[in-house]
Amino acid sequence: MRHGRGKLIYSYIVLTIWTVLMVFPLYWVIITSFKTGQALGTKATFIPWVDFQPSLQAWRALFSSNIGNWKLYFGNSLVIGLWAALLSTGFAPPGPPMGGYVLARSTRIGPLPAGQISFGLLM
Numbered sequence: 001m002r003h004g005r006g007k008l009i010y011s012y013i014v015l016t017i018w019t020v021l022m023v024f025p026l027y028w029v030i031i032t033s034f035k036t037g038q039a040l041g042t043k044a045t046f047i048p049w050v051d052f053q054p055s056l057q058a059w060r061a062l063f064s065s066n067i068g069n070w071k072l073y074f075g076n077s078l079v080i081g082l083w084a085a086l087l088s089t090g091f092a093p094p095g096p097p098m099g100g101y102v103l104a105r106s107t108r109i110g111p112l113p114a115g116q117i118s119f120g121l122l123m
Contacts, residue, residue: 036058
């Protein structure tokens with residue numbers, strides 16, 4: 001019973017570390033958008049209201065008429081992103097799902113056991 005619980009705690013620790021590593025860049029981008037131009041040139045600060053005073057200065061400048069055609073830029077990015085998603089979905093080779101099926105159903109592929117191939121693909 002204890003051996004299984006230890007593995008569960010270990011997996012939670014690894015999952016927590018992995019989540020922090022994956023979410024931190026997104027957090028950093030978001031808090032950077034609330035910094036002033038002067039605060040961007042100083043040392044790295046991470047905690048709003050403790051390390052720096054958040055400001056909506058960059059957001060105001062983005063959506064004001066002084067910055068230009070932000071609606072046009074957003075629309076262009078949206079169109080390109082949607083076309084890229086549609087084209088890659090339509091013309092993508094049927095590789096990974098079909099390959100996963102083959103690896104799951106067969107015991108040997110050529111001279112190698114299927115387990116070694118699937119383990120190699122996961123690494």
